[in-house]
Amino acid sequence: MKLSAIKTINAKESVIYLASARNFSGKVLGLSDAASTYVESAMKNGEEPILVNEFNRFVVIVPVPVSENRTLFLEGLRKAGQKVQALCKTNKINGIQAEDKAAGTAGFTAFCEGFVLASYSFSKYFSDKKGRENYPAELKIKGDVRISELKAVTESVFFTRDLVNEPYIAMGVGELAAEAKRIGAESGIKVEVFSKKKIETLKMGGLLAVNRASKEDPAFIVMEYKPKGAKNIKPLVLVGKGVVFDTGGSSLKTSAGMTTMKCDMAGAAAVLGAMKAIADNKLPVYTVALLPATDNFLDAHAIVPGDVITMYSGKTVEVLNTDAEGRLILADALHYAKKYDPSLVIDLATLTGAAARAIGEYGIAAHEVNAGNFKFSLEDAGSEVYERLVWFPMWDEYGEMIKSDIADIKNIGGIDAGMITAAKFLQHFTDYPWIHLDIAGPAFLERNISYWGKGATGVGVRLLYNFAANYFNLEKPAAKTKKK
DSSP states (O other), X not given: OEEEEOSSOOTTSOEEEEEOSSSOOTTTTTOOXXXXXXXXXXXHHOOSOEEEEOSSSEEEEEEOOOOSXXXXXXXXHHHHHHHHHHHHHHTTOOEEEEEESSSHHHHHHHHHHHHHHTTOOOOTTOSOOTTOOOSOSEEEXXXXXXXXXXXXXXXXXXXHHHHHHSOTTTSSHHHHHHHHHHHHHHHTOEEEEXXXXXXXXXXXXXXXXXXXXXXXXXEEEEEEEOOTTOSOSSOEEEEEOEEEEEOOTTSOOOHHHHTXXXXXXXXXXXXXXXXXXXXXXXXXXXXXXXXXXXXXXXXXTSOOTTXXXXXXXXXXXXXXXXXXXXXXXXXXXXXXXXXXXXXEEEEEEOXXXXXXXXXXXXXXXXXXXXXXXXXXHHHHHHHHHTOOEEEOOOOHHHXXXXXXXXXXXXXXXXXXXXXXXXHHHHHTTOOSOEEEEEOTTTSEEEEEEGGGEEEEOOTTHHHHHHIIIIIOOSSSOOOOOOOO
């Protein structure tokens, strides 16, 4: 979708107005008396967008919700954006203007964001594209919206959704690495892709073990964005799980359980998208991304339950479930992150079914160790974009659940608290401020939800970008805030 700024509203073109239900005036908007009466009545009876057909154009009135809760206020306007986008598609409105009369800068930006995000579709593999056109083709914005930033962030979300929605046959390790290189070249990010030989030289035992049954070599992708004038000397390091397809290995999943496993690289895709958004908007934040990438298949060379492997850190791990592979490749990346003496490390992964079962698709299971006020800053960043965090404890007792009888640790705990024991496993490979985000619930949806759509959501991109842009402050870290 093309985004552009306009100074005045063209009375001959379709338009969206964000208006107050309390002080609505159809005459101010140029509506006829009959249309004004209709809209006033509709606004009293509900909060849904109101469509007025003036025959030569459409006028959409969006009642601005009244809420003292900023998080819900902004999210309500994003959802309104999705509803208006749906109206545009139904009525085949190819271009539309938008002006704010009541929402304010943040609210108007949220509305435009929801409108744009809802326009996404993944129609690449349909042989017949008829009826799959996107409407509108252009949104003209009159108001105080940072259009270049909105465009860069939404395009990064779409890029991430595309990566995750691609089938494994088209998005293996090689293709993922190629996308990282392409983004690096376009956005000014230094990219290095470690070959299998280098990974073997480094003795990244977790990544190599998961890759044993694959016909495609693993990759370890390192991205470095270091702009002049960066406000941080020690980098913000982002780590993403890049399992491009997960069969479960020797602990084989059912056929139904594999249906969506092309999405098991959603963490790596989100980090790629966030790096693109950060660099494209030229944020003054020194940022590093580490993406361990492989598939997880089964053949005679695959590791089996009971095997013991030696990790890049030197720790030994008893593998009791080969379907708990994500933590093995993340562990090598988290240990590698120590080389940067980072200010903070955040990892994203579709790591556990336990996280999805605990909070569903509505939030991200979060864990932290020594993150200090960064914890509250990230939480605030998530509330602002409605990618909300739910913090789980990291008590020592959970660590007892992954003690092994024959190695330093084992890769699973028990049937309880699976997302926590997974995080406790990863903690063994960190010695810096660290936050772990388990995005298994919201990363890939099997039903259509608002501007998220169906399939890949791109969750994590807006969260990480917003954190880097507005909340990652070393001199004045955020104090703990109370949410209304």
